[in-house]
Amino acid sequence: MLLPAKHIKLSESLIALGAFVLKFLVKPKNIDQIWLEIKQINNSSLLPTNHSYDNFLLSVDYLFIVGAVDINANGDLFLCN
Numbered sequence: 001m002l003l004p005a006k007h008i009k010l011s012e013s014l015i016a017l018g019a020f021v022l023k024f025l026v027k028p029k030n031i032d033q034i035w036l037e038i039k040q041i042n043n044s045s046l047l048p049t050n051h052s053y054d055n056f057l058l059s060v061d062y063l064f065i066v067g068a069v070d071i072n073a074n075g076d077l078f079l080c081n
Contacts, residue, residue, distance in 0.1 A: 011049045018059040020047060022068060028076035031060065 010016050017038070024037045038056055041047045060077070063069045069077050 014059040014062060017051050018063050021059055025079050028072055028078040030076050
């Protein structure tokens with residue numbers, strides 16, 4: 001489910017969900033703030049799949065592992081350069 005495949009649409013993949021997480025990280029935010037923004041676009045025309053909180057955390061973990069996001073001293077996520 002990480003990558004889109006023959007039977008998994010792009011909107012159902014964690015890669016696409018991670019792209020929306022990156023979009024919402026214009027300024028440092030905590031996990032709860034980002035999740036609230038993701039919940040607002042779940043099952044909409046922007047993100048036509050209902051992602052769970054577990055999928056959201058997996059996408060944040062993936063972004064952290066590849067070095068796209070990091071955590072500051074306050075526990076907020078921010079974009080890495």
